[in-house]
Amino acid sequence: MSTTPYQFKTDVAIIGAGPAGAATSLFLAKKGIKHTLFDLAVFPRDKVCGDALSGKAVKILKHIDSQFVADMQSQKNSFLDSWGITFIAPNGSSIDIPFKQNNAQAEEPPGFIAKRIDFDNFLINQLDANFTEMHLGTRVTDLVQSDEGIEIHYQTNGEAKKALAKMIVGAEGSRSIAARKLAGHTGDPNHFCSAIRGYYKNVKGNHPQNFIELYFLEQVLPGYFWIFPLPNNMANVGVGVLSANVKKKNLNLKEALQKVIAEHPMLKERFKEAELVGGISGWGLPLGSRRRNLSGERFLLVGDAASLIDPFSGEGIGNALVSAMIGAEVIETAVSRQDFSKSTLEVYDRLLYEKLWDELKLSYIMQRLGQVRWLFNLVVNRAKKSQTLRDTISCMFEDLNMRAMLRSPAFYLRLLFNL
Ligand SMILES: Cc1cc2nc3c(=O)[nH]c(=O)nc-3n(C[C@H](O)[C@H](O)[C@H](O)COP(=O)(O)OP(=O)(O)OC[C@H]3O[C@@H](n4cnc5c(N)ncnc54)[C@H](O)[C@@H]3O)c2cc1C
Structure with a gap:
């Protein structure tokens, strides 16, 4: 024995x-x-x-098995294809940025949204x-x-x-x-984010290509409120804030989320017939x-x-x-x-x-720059008017060198002076 x-x-x-x-x-x-x-x-x-599920996630899934993406695409009740992001600046200005510059020619979606249970x-x-x-x-x-x-x-x-x-x-x-x-x-609350989310039915006015929406609102910086569309007329709606700031500002995330939905001028109409399905739940993000x-x-x-x-x-x-x-x-x-x-x-x-x-x-x-509200507003305002700038930001999803431009003071000077 x-x-x-x-x-x-x-x-x-x-x-x-x-x-x-x-x-x-x-x-x-x-x-x-x-x-x-x-x-x-x-x-x-x-x-x-x-x-x-971002482009990066999709790429690694393809490394595991080249069939995965096609399988995900075929499960329409679980996986929704997503083609871009809408950024909303603290002043309410918004821009649509496709994940890929050539969305129209892409054979497969650059990203997906799928409930984690699925x-x-x-x-x-x-x-x-x-x-x-x-x-x-x-x-x-x-x-x-x-x-x-x-x-x-x-x-x-x-x-x-x-x-x-x-x-x-x-x-x-x-x-x-x-x-x-x-x-x-x-x-370490300076490197940790607190977040909550709920599933809502019947949120109106989603982007036709299922862009995910990030709202960089005054009260939740550094962090954002989000609406991510899901299959079957559902949406994942949530808010996440750096934990150090949650503590400093004594923020109640659930109250913040409900207030945004009820009062934000771009959102209150969209949520008029929306219904929370299940509860609102929270979890931490180790950054x-x-x-x-x-x-x-x-x-x-x-x-x-x-x-x-x-x-x-x-x-x-x-x-x-x-x-x-x-x-x-x-x-x-x-x-x-x-x-x-x-x-x-x-x-x-x-x-x-x-x-x-x-x-x-x-x-x-970028997390720290995002807290400089006027800078954030400036980038979004300018991008709204300039296709070239929108294309540049779109390239940033795939090209790290392009993203590095956001670190350069010259980039903001050019924006400030319209160069
Ligand atoms: C509100 C919120 C929104 C987010 N939004 C996004 C998003 O849209 N896109 C994105 O890419 N990321 C997002 N994230 C981050 C993402 O959820 C995580 O990065 C991801 O889940 C990490 O995967 P993981 O496998 O490391 O951990 P997890 O997904 O947490 O999996 C850990 C597993 O370990 C198991 N486990 C835990 N403890 C034990 C134990 N003691 N014994 C046995 N098993 C155990 C759990 O049951 C679980 O199955 C978000 C996070 C939060 C909190």
């Missing part, structure tokens, strides 16, 4: 089956690496989010049982370093159990045990505006557990998928060498920040 205290042993255990964990699992399966996946939820399950379930359904041992409905309660590996303490069907992994992938989102216990991360250590002895962190959300747009799914892709590369090396040491895994931090840091830094600058 075995005396081992462990239910099972595994090389790699992923904790969390949201986009970061599910994508890590899919990338590992493509490499033929067996692993174990834990999630406290049983899918389909809800997750508080704005539900927008999108996350779509990913879970793609997992490969030949490589992925799934423990759903299983809450990990503690992670403990030992000489042999990392002990995973978990609860399933009311019973406490233990397993042992040679390495852990922390993918449990913003309340990650791995980030806190293994990487020593602590919360990638500060570098952190993302790996160490026998672990690495992906997605929100690694604090990778774009500090300007609040988009986190794209970076979660990027981290999964790069994480799987590093895990492949560790598994093939059977070396899960800090020195083997720390290449992950370098590769991931090489890919994302410039963009995160720039978004952090």
